[in-house]
Amino acid sequence: MKELIETIVKPLVDFPEDVQVETQEGADRVTYQLSVNKSDMGKVIGKQGRVAKSIRTVVYAAGASQQKKLFLEIVE
Template identity: 45%
Template sequence: MSDDLDDFDDDEIDGNRLPAATARAVLEYLVRQIVDDPDAVEVEIDERGRRPTLNVHVAQGDMGRVIGKRGRVAQSIRTVVRAAAARDGVEVEVEFVD
């Protein structure tokens, strides 16, 4: 797993590291492992609110896989990603967008 995450640690904007880069990398890795179409997974960072929000977009048929029964998979993903964000010293929100 760490080899896959190393690819995402180099995300930069104007020479600065993206906010919540570790959280974004972990989120993208987890969602890609769950869905049928990993190439359709996109994670956007929205910094307009009080804390950064990571918006996840997946292929049409994969949203149910990401949400899971009673939202348990989604909640588990949020928990792991928030823990990863602590490494960056930030708090994040995770939203699954249609």
């Protein structure tokens, strides 16, 4: 899943080397924290959050077969 997020986000940003995805697992949930360069934050979020929503939709659909709930957070 981490590779999927990186594959989606890296072409969108100016600094792909700054893209980092960290994983936090809980008992019934997995949270992926996406970190990008500050100047790329707007590109990842998009107008009215449309790009971020689209990324989350793809990630949630890909993880639907897992038994745990997936979350994607975009952090600074």
